[in-house]
Amino acid sequence: MENPDEPEFPRPIASVDLVIFAQSDRRLDVLLARRANPPFVGDWALPGGFVHADVDADLEAAARRVLSDKTGVETPYLEQLASFGGATRDPRGWSLSVVYMALILADRVTLRSGAGTTEAQWFQADTKVSLAFDHRDILGAALDRLRSKVGYSTLPAHLLPEAFTLGELQAVYEGILGRALEKSAFRKRIAEADFVEPITGEMRRASNRPAQLYRLKRARHTTLFDRAL
Amino acid sequence: MENPDEPEFPRPIASVDLVIFAQSDRRLDVLLARRANPPFVGDWALPGGFVHADVDADLEAAARRVLSDKTGVETPYLEQLASFGGATRDPRGWSLSVVYMALILADRVTLRSGAGTTEAQWFQADTKVSLAFDHRDILGAALDRLRSKVGYSTLPAHLLPEAFTLGELQAVYEGILGRALEKSAFRKRIAEADFVEPITGEMRRASNRPAQLYRLKRARHTTLFDRAL
Numbered sequence: 001m002e003n004p005d006e007p008e009f010p011r012p013i014a015s016v017d018l019v020i021f022a023q024s025d026r027r028l029d030v031l032l033a034r035r036a037n038p039p040f041v042g043d044w045a046l047p048g049g050f051v052h053a054d055v056d057a058d059l060e061a062a063a064r065r066v067l068s069d070k071t072g073v074e075t076p077y078l079e080q081l082a083s084f085g086g087a088t089r090d091p092r093g094w095s096l097s098v099v100y101m102a103l104i105l106a107d108r109v110t111l112r113s114g115a116g117t118t119e120a121q122w123f124q125a126d127t128k129v130s131l132a133f134d135h136r137d138i139l140g141a142a143l144d145r146l147r148s149k150v151g152y153s154t155l156p157a158h159l160l161p162e163a164f165t166l167g168e169l170q171a172v173y174e175g176i177l178g179r180a181l182e183k184s185a186f187r188k189r190i191a192e193a194d195f196v197e198p199i200t201g202e203m204r205r206a207s208n209r210p211a212q213l214y215r216l217k218r219a220r221h222t223t224l225f226d227r228a229l
Numbered sequence: 230m231e232n233p234d235e236p237e238f239p240r241p242i243a244s245v246d247l248v249i250f251a252q253s254d255r256r257l258d259v260l261l262a263r264r265a266n267p268p269f270v271g272d273w274a275l276p277g278g279f280v281h282a283d284v285d286a287d288l289e290a291a292a293r294r295v296l297s298d299k300t301g302v303e304t305p306y307l308e309q310l311a312s313f314g315g316a317t318r319d320p321r322g323w324s325l326s327v328v329y330m331a332l333i334l335a336d337r338v339t340l341r342s343g344a345g346t347t348e349a350q351w352f353q354a355d356t357k358v359s360l361a362f363d364h365r366d367i368l369g370a371a372l373d374r375l376r377s378k379v380g381y382s383t384l385p386a387h388l389l390p391e392a393f394t395l396g397e398l399q400a401v402y403e404g405i406l407g408r409a410l411e412k413s414a415f416r417k418r419i420a421e422a423d424f425v426e427p428i429t430g431e432m433r434r435a436s437n438r439p440a441q442l443y444r445l446k447r448a449r450h451t452t453l454f455d456r457a458l
Contacts, residue, residue, distance in 0.1 A: 012280055
């Protein structure tokens with residue numbers, strides 16, 4: 001940081017934007033909000049908001065505020081993705097967006113349009129809908145991050161409730177990867193990675209026969225696989 | 230982003246800070262600069278500067294400007310580490326720092342103190358010297374990132390010139406990990422990972438016998454190892 005006696009440079013606009021993923025059936029969805037005001041009025045955008053220097057304790061608090069405002073969800077899996085900043089990404093001036101990626105359970109969400117937007121809606125994560133600002137690039141970076149982590153972490157399980165069947169777990173991995181996985185190979189990898197355990201005596205009634213329910217082993221919550229799926 | 234008609238919130242101070250690593254003998258070093266002005270006058274800090282909204286095209290350009298100002302290095306390995314922001318990290322107000330990690334060759338550096346600092350100096354990366362702001366946390370995060378990548382990428386080779394011996398390559402990995410590696414096991418892993426190739430006919434005169442020079446295979450520049458070292 002520089003000499004505070006130097007002439008003050010114009011400060012960039014600082015915002016926090018969120019890429020909020022949820023699993024819907026066998027599909028990975030992303031939450032988008034339609035902008036109520038210029039620039040890009042009427043376009044879909046990632047939910048976000050300015051950093052409120054008088055309200056937010058830190059960046060993560062700002063991200064949690066935006067997430068809670070838009071979805072009512074308070075305790076998601078949240079990780080900072082990256083920051084995007086430059087002179088041309090926002091016609092209002094040099095702007096800087098710190099982007100967080102959230103994984104949430106779709107059925108615990110109450111969508112609210114929130115300030116500055118007219119509606120919020122789930123889209124398929126690989127939607128081709130036109131996005132405001134550089135949000136297409138940001139969504140792409142978030143999908144890359146999520147997909148790169150599928151192969152070596154238990155991260156995708158955050159898209160499931162605490163108890164899940166192996167079929168549901170496979171559907172989450174398939175939703176993220178965008179392709180079907182072979183069932184026996186998937187189960188072999190999951191067994192080798194040793195990060196889920198059966199919940200004794202808990203079964204889910206399926207169409208034909210009951211399916212065993214599993215949960216993440218607590219200590220292995222962030223366990224890495226030793227090779228890609 | 231929100232309604233531009235809303236009352237404007239106070240904008241955070243936005244800066245770019247750099248964790249600049251270089252290899253020195255068998256040691257990993259980090260570049261620190263001593264602050265010439267309050268806050269934290271006289272303390273060592275990571276090199277950095279405000280985002281100059283009227284000069285910097287984007288965040289990476291700001292990072293390259295700071296790096297070039299402090300070291301004269303123009304083409305480093307540069308990656309965005311993370312952003313740190315909050316109400317209490319800088320007594321001047323809510324501040325946001327986008328942090329980049331650079332890997333450079335120490336012998337190509339011309340240290341300059343630069344605006345707002347009185348001197349710049351290389352420190353051992355695990356130095357216990359007191360650091361301004363939250364720069365201790367930031368340095369720790371950068372070391373974690375670098376160490377986590379040692380096991381599965383060719384990233385450390387950016388701390389070496391284009392041609393290097395396997396002994397020099399091993400020294401870089403040892404400098405980052407802060408521990409000695411067993412030579413034959415290291416060479417076996419490097420051979421398996423298949424990301425370096427001998428430069429035909431190029432040897433380095435060592436103390437007793439000449440050592441073969443190697444370079445990164447171009448196509449495998451960012452190759453991942455399939456398991457940790």
